[in-house]
Amino acid sequence: MVELRGASMEILTKLEELILLSIWRLKENAYGTTIYKYIEEATGKKLSLGGVYFPLDRLAKKGYLTAYIGEATPERKGLSKRYYHLTARGVQALDEIKRVNEIMWAGFPEMALSFPETG
Amino acid sequence: MKKNYTTPPKFGHWLLSRIYGGGDHFTLIGDFGEVYAEIANDKGETAASLWYWGQILKLIPLFLSNSIYWSVQMIKNYLKVALRNIRRHKGFSFINIAGLAIGLACCLLITIWVLDELSYDKFHENAANLYRVEEDQHYSGRIFYVYVTPYPLGPALKAEIPEIIDATRIVWTGGLLFKYEDHTFFEDSGRAVDPSFLKMFTYPLVKGDKNTALDSPFSVVLSEDLAEKYFGEDEPIGKVITLNNQYEFTVTGVLENIPHNTELQFDFLVPYEILKRTGQTQEEDFGSNSIYTFVQLPDGTPPEQVNQKIFGFIRTKLPESRTDLRLMPFTKLHLHQFFGYEKGAGAIQYVYIFSVIAFIVLLIACINFMNLSTARSANRAKEVGLRKVVGAVKGHLVRQFYGESVVYAFIALIFAIGIVTLLLPAFSNLASKTLSWSVAGIETILIGLLGITLFTGLVAGSYPAMFLSAFQPARVLKGDLFSGSGGSLFRRVLVVVQFALSILLIIGTAVVYQQQNYIKNMRLGWDKEHLVYIPLRADTRKSYNTLKQELFQNPQVLNVTGTSQLPTHIGSNSSGAQWEGKDPEFSILIGVNAVDFDFAETLRIEMVDGRSFSKEYTSDLSKAWIVNEEVAKLIDKDSVIGERFSHVGVDGTIVGVMKNFHYQTLKNKIEPLAINVNPNLLNYMIVRIPPEGVSDSLGFIEKTWKQVIPTYPFEYRFMDDRYDLMYRNEERIGILLRYFAILAVFVACLGLFGLASFMAEKRTKEIGIRKILGANVTQVTRLLCREFFLLVFVANVIAWPTAYFIMRKWLQSYAYRADMGYFVFIGAMLLALFVAILSVGYQAVRAARANPADSLRYE
Numbered sequence: 001m002v003e004l005r006g007a008s009m010e011i012l013t014k015l016e017e018l019i020l021l022s023i024w025r026l027k028e029n030a031y032g033t034t035i036y037k038y039i040e041e042a043t044g045k046k047l048s049l050g051g052v053y054f055p056l057d058r059l060a061k062k063g064y065l066t067a068y069i070g071e072a073t074p075e076r077k078g079l080s081k082r083y084y085h086l087t088a089r090g091v092q093a094l095d096e097i098k099r100v101n102e103i104m105w106a107g108f109p110e111m112a113l114s115f116p117e118t119g
Numbered sequence: 120m121k122k123n124y125t126t127p128p129k130f131g132h133w134l135l136s137r138i139y140g141g142g143d144h145f146t147l148i149g150d151f152g153e154v155y156a157e158i159a160n161d162k163g164e165t166a167a168s169l170w171y172w173g174q175i176l177k178l179i180p181l182f183l184s185n186s187i188y189w190s191v192q193m194i195k196n197y198l199k200v201a202l203r204n205i206r207r208h209k210g211f212s213f214i215n216i217a218g219l220a221i222g223l224a225c226c227l228l229i230t231i232w233v234l235d236e237l238s239y240d241k242f243h244e245n246a247a248n249l250y251r252v253e254e255d256q257h258y259s260g261r262i263f264y265v266y267v268t269p270y271p272l273g274p275a276l277k278a279e280i281p282e283i284i285d286a287t288r289i290v291w292t293g294g295l296l297f298k299y300e301d302h303t304f305f306e307d308s309g310r311a312v313d314p315s316f317l318k319m320f321t322y323p324l325v326k327g328d329k330n331t332a333l334d335s336p337f338s339v340v341l342s343e344d345l346a347e348k349y350f351g352e353d354e355p356i357g358k359v360i361t362l363n364n365q366y367e368f369t370v371t372g373v374l375e376n377i378p379h380n381t382e383l384q385f386d387f388l389v390p391y392e393i394l395k396r397t398g399q400t401q402e403e404d405f406g407s408n409s410i411y412t413f414v415q416l417p418d419g420t421p422p423e424q425v426n427q428k429i430f431g432f433i434r435t436k437l438p439e440s441r442t443d444l445r446l447m448p449f450t451k452l453h454l455h456q457f458f459g460y461e462k463g464a465g466a467i468q469y470v471y472i473f474s475v476i477a478f479i480v481l482l483i484a485c486i487n488f489m490n491l492s493t494a495r496s497a498n499r500a501k502e503v504g505l506r507k508v509v510g511a512v513k514g515h516l517v518r519q520f521y522g523e524s525v526v527y528a529f530i531a532l533i534f535a536i537g538i539v540t541l542l543l544p545a546f547s548n549l550a551s552k553t554l555s556w557s558v559a560g561i562e563t564i565l566i567g568l569l570g571i572t573l574f575t576g577l578v579a580g581s582y583p584a585m586f587l588s589a590f591q592p593a594r595v596l597k598g599d600l601f602s603g604s605g606g607s608l609f610r611r612v613l614v615v616v617q618f619a620l621s622i623l624l625i626i627g628t629a630v631v632y633q634q635q636n637y638i639k640n641m642r643l644g645w646d647k648e649h650l651v652y653i654p655l656r657a658d659t660r661k662s663y664n665t666l667k668q669e670l671f672q673n674p675q676v677l678n679v680t681g682t683s684q685l686p687t688h689i690g691s692n693s694s695g696a697q698w699e700g701k702d703p704e705f706s707i708l709i710g711v712n713a714v715d716f717d718f719a720e721t722l723r724i725e726m727v728d729g730r731s732f733s734k735e736y737t738s739d740l741s742k743a744w745i746v747n748e749e750v751a752k753l754i755d756k757d758s759v760i761g762e763r764f765s766h767v768g769v770d771g772t773i774v775g776v777m778k779n780f781h782y783q784t785l786k787n788k789i790e791p792l793a794i795n796v797n798p799n800l801l802n803y804m805i806v807r808i809p810p811e812g813v814s815d816s817l818g819f820i821e822k823t824w825k826q827v828i829p830t831y832p833f834e835y836r837f838m839d840d841r842y843d844l845m846y847r848n849e850e851r852i853g854i855l856l857r858y859f860a861i862l863a864v865f866v867a868c869l870g871l872f873g874l875a876s877f878m879a880e881k882r883t884k885e886i887g888i889r890k891i892l893g894a895n896v897t898q899v900t901r902l903l904c905r906e907f908f909l910l911v912f913v914a915n916v917i918a919w920p921t922a923y924f925i926m927r928k929w930l931q932s933y934a935y936r937a938d939m940g941y942f943v944f945i946g947a948m949l950l951a952l953f954v955a956i957l958s959v960g961y962q963a964v965r966a967a968r969a970n971p972a973d974s975l976r977y978e
Contacts, residue, residue: 079146
């Protein structure tokens with residue numbers, strides 16, 4: 001049996017999880033717009049741009065992320081970007097999620113996902 | 120031409136920065152701008168704008184849930200700390216919560232009472248459009264307020280004033296003998312009304328049709344209770360009841376029982392028409408004042424407009440009349456009616472008094488909380504310091520301490536609701552009405568409870584929040600636990616305020632009690648003890664003389680007389696009195712009462728001049744007057760005996776002058792009064808019995824009654840009961856006042872007790888050192904008590920003049936008032952000192968007796 005480490009770790013919401021993952025993927029280019037677009041592309045669902053900010057703040061406050069103010073571009077009318085980075089705790093949280101998911105999904109056959117049509 | 124970099128809407132831009140309040144909100148706006156520009160380039164600016172606004176709308180719920188998320192996080196923390204504190208300091212928490220709970224409970228009880236008082240007659244659908252017609256009568260420069268009106272006024276107003284869309288007359292029927300099969304009872308509380316009554320007022324019928332129920336002159340409408348009394352489970356409609364052994368009335372309707380919160384209390388209704396047919400009304404007379412007239416105006420008609428039209432209405436019928444008419448809103452009768460027997464000055468006075476008391480008790484409880492929380496601030500200083508070090512700003516701490524006091528208030532509320540629920544039956548009993556939580560709708564109650572609790576929490580927490588959040592972290596964390604003097608001056612002020620309020624209530628209660636006692640025991644000028652009175656209803660009056668003679672046979676009856684009005688309630692008066700030498704311009708209302716021989720003797724009214732009525736003079740039966748000293752003063756001659764005096768159509772001579780006696784409530788002064796003998800107008804028989812053997816006397820009277828008048832049941836009452844009834848309402852209020860004053864003092868003591876125990880604890884070391892240096896227990900106790908006594912003393916100095924002025928004002932509403940003796944004030948001070956000794960003394964003695972070895976070792 002795999003030991004569940006870090007019992008103190010909070011259970012994150014799916015959106016928080018997606019945000020952490022997209023920041024990890026976007027590496028140096030993770031700021032509001034890119035995170036928003038990335039999640040929209042990956043999930044194929046219309047998101048609210050503002051909707052990513054509150055989770056971002058919350059994750060930052062809880063210590064999963066750090067933020068720093070970056071450069072401005074003309075199309076932003078001189079308003080800076082705020083870039084996000086995963087902290088060690090953030091990386092650890094992703095690791096944790098992956099492990100938990102693997103435990104939870106282990107042995108779940110692919111085909112069971114598509115129900116045979118009855119009738 | 121499209122611009123390369125489009126700008127998003129300005130207003131949206133601004134809105135975004137408001138909603139997203141983070142310090143870095145410009146980055147978010149930048150991100151929005153970036154996407155906006157992209158969409159604008161692809162699909163045009165309209166699409167981009169749409170997207171932009173859509174995004175802002177979507178942001179709002181997110182913003183709300185986010186802000187709730189963080190407040191919940193903080194509230195959770197505050198709650199945790201508050202509960203920990205409550206648990207760790209059980210004694211203080213108990214005192215705080217008990218004080219607040221009692222304060223809130225008082226407040227809730229009083230609020231329920233006040234709401235009930237305010238609800239009177241608001242339930243009528245037409246409540247806002249119903250008015251009573253009242254009169255101002257002018258005589259010799261004085262205005263007399265009269266609320267009974269001429270018989271024909273109602274229909275005349277309805278016919279001639281277009282704004283008066285409906286009118287009804289209301290006449291008290293007097294006691295009527297109801298007979299149905301073998302059920303025979305006197306029913307006292309009936310009204311004769313016009314058929315429109317049931318349409319104007321909302322007294323719903325459970326059976327029958329309100330539009331036709333009173334159309335036939337021989338119809339009667341009963342309350343549910345009364346219908347059950349006579350017919351039990353049977354269908355009441357259509358049953359025939361015999362009234363006064365004479366008329367047959369058919370039951371045409373059953374009323375829902377009349378709620379207690381209406382001024383018109385009755386058990387049955389008969390049509391006004393029946394009074395007319397039996398000749399009990401004066402249909403042409405616009406000069407008499409005998410019955411109530413109520414009118415209904417159309418929706419939204421201001422009464423002032425109608426007042427102008429009806430002001431001189433009586434003079435259009437009776438040119439020499441001195442009567443002006445005006446409308447009094449029906450819903451105001453209960454609280455603002457300043458006249459009328461048994462009513463005292465309008466109940467609104469008590470609504471104000473009790474509201475103030477509720478506020479005072481709550482304030483005292485809040486002061487307890489402030490005092491104890493700041494006194495114990497040393498315990499919280501480190502927490503405040505630490506919170507500040509890790510980044511809390513003053514605002515956070517203020518919010519935390521407010522939050523904490525609100526938590527206390529809500530815990531107290533739970534207890535208060537319990538207390539109120541337990542006490543409501545007893546309280547209803549005291550207030551003599553059925554009070555319950557249902558005085559208002561559930562939403563109102565919940566909002567009210569929430570509001571009052573938040574208010575309490577915020578008031579109680581206001582000073583502690585400011586005081587505690589101001590600590591300097593550097594100092595408190597270094598252990599420099601301040602001298603504690605910062606808050607102590609304010610604390611002293613609060614204790615003084617608290618005690619001044621308590622003393623105010625004590626003095627107020629004492630003065631009210633004194634005044635009530637004074638009135639109860641005042642010399643009335645006649646002897647109300649050991650008098651029995653028997654109503655003479657319907658045709659029993661005819662047997663009065665036989666009955667009187669029979670009663671005189673027995674030594675258990677000392678004297679017998681008859682009267683048309685009880686000597687506690689002589690209300691009839693008239694302005695037409697004439698005597699020789701009277702200024703023809705002078706006009707005054709003189710009270711009048713028809714009596715039987717032996718009136719003065721039976722009541723033991725002293726004669727100051729002349730003689731009492733006597734059968735030896737045949738002229739006494741129709742031509743003799745006895746007047747009181749006030750009338751004698753008006754006539755203003757050396758002796759008025761033998762003077763001609765004509766009043767209410769009786770032209771006679773004055774044969775005697777009786778000493779002034781009180782014949783109304785003692786709120787009123789003794790006015791001129793004249794009595795004459797008229798056996799046809801007697802409504803009551805009054806019998807004086809010896810103090811011993813009361814039940815024998817009553818037995819004899821009853822036996823005699825049954826011999827002489829077998830067809831009517833025997834009823835009697837004691838005169839002193841009737842007298843006490845006049846002041847019952849005030850007495851009840853006095854009792855309530857006493858209870859609330861006791862509670863207020865108790866809550867104040869609770870706070871003093873807590874404060875004293877804290878002081879003793881803080882000075883443990885000092886006491887130890889003093890004792891080692893030779894101080895004895897008495898000296899130390901005195902040291903600890905001295906400050907509190909000083910404060911209570913100062914409170915007295917403030918409370919005395921305040922109480923004096925307030926109570927003097929109150930006493931002025933009485934024509935006869937008790938002295939506010941200085942002993943009331945001294946007594947209040949001694950009482951306050953006494954309770955202060957009780958609450959402080961125990962703590963002081965305990966601290967003083969502690970072994971110094973223990974206290975000095977406590978580090």
